[in-house]
Amino acid sequence: MIAGGGTGGHVVPAIAIGRALVQLGHDPSTLLFVGSRRGIEGRMVPAAGFELVTLPGRGIARRVNFTNVVSLAGLAAAALRAVAVLGKARPAVVVVVGGYASVPAALAAIILGVPVVVSEQNAVPGMANRLAGRFAKACAVAFPGTPLPRAVDTGNPVRAEIARLERSEPARVEARRELGITPDATVVAVVGGSLGARRINEAAVGLARSWSSRSGVSIYHVVGERDWADISARPVESGVGGIEYKRVPFEERMDLLLCAADIFVSRAGATTVAELTAVGVASVLIPLGGSPGDHQSHNARVLSDAGAAVTIADIELDAETLAEQLGGLLWDRSRLDEMASAARALGRPDAALAVARLVERNARA
Numbered sequence: 001m002i003a004g005g006g007t008g009g010h011v012v013p014a015i016a017i018g019r020a021l022v023q024l025g026h027d028p029s030t031l032l033f034v035g036s037r038r039g040i041e042g043r044m045v046p047a048a049g050f051e052l053v054t055l056p057g058r059g060i061a062r063r064v065n066f067t068n069v070v071s072l073a074g075l076a077a078a079a080l081r082a083v084a085v086l087g088k089a090r091p092a093v094v095v096v097v098g099g100y101a102s103v104p105a106a107l108a109a110i111i112l113g114v115p116v117v118v119s120e121q122n123a124v125p126g127m128a129n130r131l132a133g134r135f136a137k138a139c140a141v142a143f144p145g146t147p148l149p150r151a152v153d154t155g156n157p158v159r160a161e162i163a164r165l166e167r168s169e170p171a172r173v174e175a176r177r178e179l180g181i182t183p184d185a186t187v188v189a190v191v192g193g194s195l196g197a198r199r200i201n202e203a204a205v206g207l208a209r210s211w212s213s214r215s216g217v218s219i220y221h222v223v224g225e226r227d228w229a230d231i232s233a234r235p236v237e238s239g240v241g242g243i244e245y246k247r248v249p250f251e252e253r254m255d256l257l258l259c260a261a262d263i264f265v266s267r268a269g270a271t272t273v274a275e276l277t278a279v280g281v282a283s284v285l286i287p288l289g290g291s292p293g294d295h296q297s298h299n300a301r302v303l304s305d306a307g308a309a310v311t312i313a314d315i316e317l318d319a320e321t322l323a324e325q326l327g328g329l330l331w332d333r334s335r336l337d338e339m340a341s342a343a344r345a346l347g348r349p350d351a352a353l354a355v356a357r358l359v360e361r362n363a364r365a
Contacts, residue, residue, distance in 0.1 A: 001089060001114075003034040003082075003105030004097035004128070005041035009271050013121055013352075014041070014097045015048045016157035020356035032089055034082065036101045055081050055101050075104060082108035093117060093363035095355075096132045106132035117359050120148055121156045121270030123298035137362040140355045142270060142348075143302055154355050155348020156274035161255045163349040165279050175259035182244055185218035186330050189261035191251070192224050197267060199317050200286055201227050204265070205234050206319025207326070208245040212237040217330065218244040220261070222251045262336060263329060265322065268300035268311075274351070280344025282308065282336050284325055289314040308343035 002018055005011045018031050028049055035041035037054040045052040055078040082104040086094070094109040096102040097119045106128070109116050118139040120129045125148050133139050139148035142156035165171075173183045181187055190207075192200040204221045211217060223231045228249040236245050251257055258264075258275060264283040266272050276283050285303065287296035303309035310325055329336055348354070 001032045001034060001086070001091040001093070001105065001109075002095045002097065004099040004102035005033075005035040005045075006039040006099035006101070008040060008044075009121055009269050010097050010099040010102075011035075011039070011041045011044050012159060012271050013119060013157040013274075013355075014095075015044065015050070016159055016352040017095060017097070017119060017355050017359070018048070018050055019160060020157065020352035021359065023353065024356055024360065032085075032091065034085065034101050034105045036099070039099065039101070041101075053085050055104055078104035079107050083111060086112050086114060092365075093359055095119060095359055096129060096136070097121075098126045098129045100128070102128045102132060106135070110135050115362050115364055117355075117362050118148065119154075119157070119355055120146055121274070122146075122293075122295040123302060124293035124295040126292060126295070138358055140358050142274065142351070143299075152358055154358060155351030156270055157352035157355055158271070158274050158278050158349065159255075160352075162258065162275050162278055163352065165255050165259055167259055167279060167281075172259055175256040178253070179220065179256055179260055180246060181218050181220060181260055185216055185244055187261045188217065188219045188263055188265065188326060188330070189222070189257050190219060190265045191222040191254075191257070191272070192227075192267060197224065197286075197288070198227060199314060200265065200267070201231050203317050203319050203322045205231060205236060207322050208236045208243060210319055210323055211243045212245075214243050218246070220257060221245065221247040222257070223247050223249055225249050263326065263339075265326075268296040268303075270295075270299060273299045273303060274348070277303070277308065277343045277347035278349040278351075280340045280347060282329070282339035282343060283310075284322070284329075285309045285311050286314050286317050287311065303343065303346065306342050306346055308339050308346060 002014050033045045033052045086108045093115045095117050096106050116136040118129050118133045118136045123143040133148040139151045140154040141151045176183050190204040258279045268285040268287040285300040287300045300311045304311045
């Protein structure tokens, strides 16, 4: 049983672990995912070919309010439902990946004596995984030194198409062709997430305008669905003799963009950081301000300390600051190559298999 979800940062590693278990010989029908009725796992897990059971309720806010009373009642109902699901499925092990559904699933596993394995994606563990980690047989962590008991450094599982990606020159040319990018341009990928990040989007549009006359540069801007109507309506000069600027609401083929890009501008979420390092891409990271435990800043610091990334505080980000940072990197090919190599040295493309083997070792017979 693999429990948790709510966001792509939890669901993507969960599916990667499931696929790695299948690769090790487990029949997909022997894997059961448990998620939230409100999470994106409702779409992603069945699409990946796995069975999903959903639990009622919603997450608990980190401040005292009336909504938390309702949330606690929902959590109690979800825990009862999880006990019933585990009692019927009788899993050999419960893998907890974080997010709302992981809490009732972990509680049910503890009550029924089922071994628990935690998979933590961030440098600073989330509340759900901190709770489950106290009772876990082992905790798979993405970063050395992550403060969880019985931690095993496995890396953060990434999608198979990312894990096997090679940035050879022919592959990069083909990726750029498929994305509609000029093959010999210096490519800046700007990605704020599936919904988007307002401050990053504003900076990207300002950057494209200020660099409109620069030739040989292509900005590929993944805006996100939330900001698409506004950002897509803003005029930016682009064309022959100047910058190439392309914006899309969402990018299904992130593997192509990782292959095509010379540098990535993005948040520092766990999945993003894991994919940048698995592939080996230089980056400018803008950690989300106010993320739980400030985990994005800690994620970014791991890369910047290794020379794989440059970090800009969210509150300091604007078009001028972004242009200054990128301008010092894009025309220094040797530094970009060094950053990419440093990122690749941190990468763990085998993380999903490492977690899957840890799960096998801690499952009951």
